[in-house]
Amino acid sequence: EPDISDLVANRLRDVADFPKQGVVFKDITPLLGDGDVFGAVIRELASRHTGSSSAQPIDAVAGVEARGFIIGAALAHELGVGFVPVRKVGKLPGDTVQRTYDLEYGTATIEIQSDAVSPGQRVLLVDDVLATGGTAIAAWDLLGGVGAEVVEFATIVELAFLGGRKAMGERPVRALHVVG
Ligand code: PRP
Ligand code: HPA
Numbered sequence: 001e002p003d004i005s006d007l008v009a010n011r012l013r014d015v016a017d018f019p020k021q022g023v024v025f026k027d028i029t030p031l032l033g034d035g036d037v038f039g040a041v042i043r044e045l046a047s048r049h050t051g052s053s054s055a056q057p058i059d060a061v062a063g064v065e066a067r068g069f070i071i072g073a074a075l076a077h078e079l080g081v082g083f084v085p086v087r088k089v090g091k092l093p094g095d096t097v098q099r100t101y102d103l104e105y106g107t108a109t110i111e112i113q114s115d116a117v118s119p120g121q122r123v124l125l126v127d128d129v130l131a132t133g134g135t136a137i138a139a140w141d142l143l144g145g146v147g148a149e150v151v152e153f154a155t156i157v158e159l160a161f162l163g164g165r166k167a168m169g170e171r172p173v174r175a176l177h178v179v180g
Contacts, residue, residue: 008177068127101134119147130155133164
């Protein structure tokens with residue numbers, strides 16, 4: 001059985017100086033375009049939340065716009081649970097809560113609807129890449145602030161040299177492939 005970390009590594013593309021000079025961007029587009037690898041990634045992410053008695057049960061998957069939507073929606077479907085969108089600011093109707101944070105290449109503001117989860121719902125937060133951790137921390141804390149019990153942050157790729165796992169502190173992090 002092929003190692004999931006190797007499968008991911010073989011479908012990542014390094015793009016120099018994107019979106020800014022000096023950033024080597026890890027592009028997951030080749031992975032998404034390979035149905036076998038995309039499927040293996042989603043099944044691997046789902047595996048610890050389903051089936052065995054030691055599985056960690058979850059009630060919903062949350063993902064951050066935009067690439068986190070692709071992974072998160074597929075994973076929610078695989079697990080048979082709902083999906084909670086965490087969006088870039090200004091896109092969600094109704095009452096929302098927001099957070100602004102720093103990225104490797106700028107700043108961003110994300111938001112969720114105030115009624116996005118029911119109290120105590122166990123939420124798995126997912127994204128494609130963990131870099132500085134700014135996005136994951138902001139999303140985690142937004143979800144927690146509206147009553148979710150966020151159980152884990154799961155990502156396909158972790159850029160370890162950017163220190164995101166450390167920045168996440170006590171929040172559990174799972175990465176299928178670690179770079180650097
Ligand atoms: C990327 C990536 C993560 C985040 C990781 O999204 O998809 O969400 O950056 O970086 P961090 O750990 O330093 O926060 P980006 O903001 O580029 O948006 P996109 O998904 O809309 O392209
Ligand atoms: N790839 C994808 N997303 C990212 C990266 C990257 O290299 N750095 C920060 N977010």
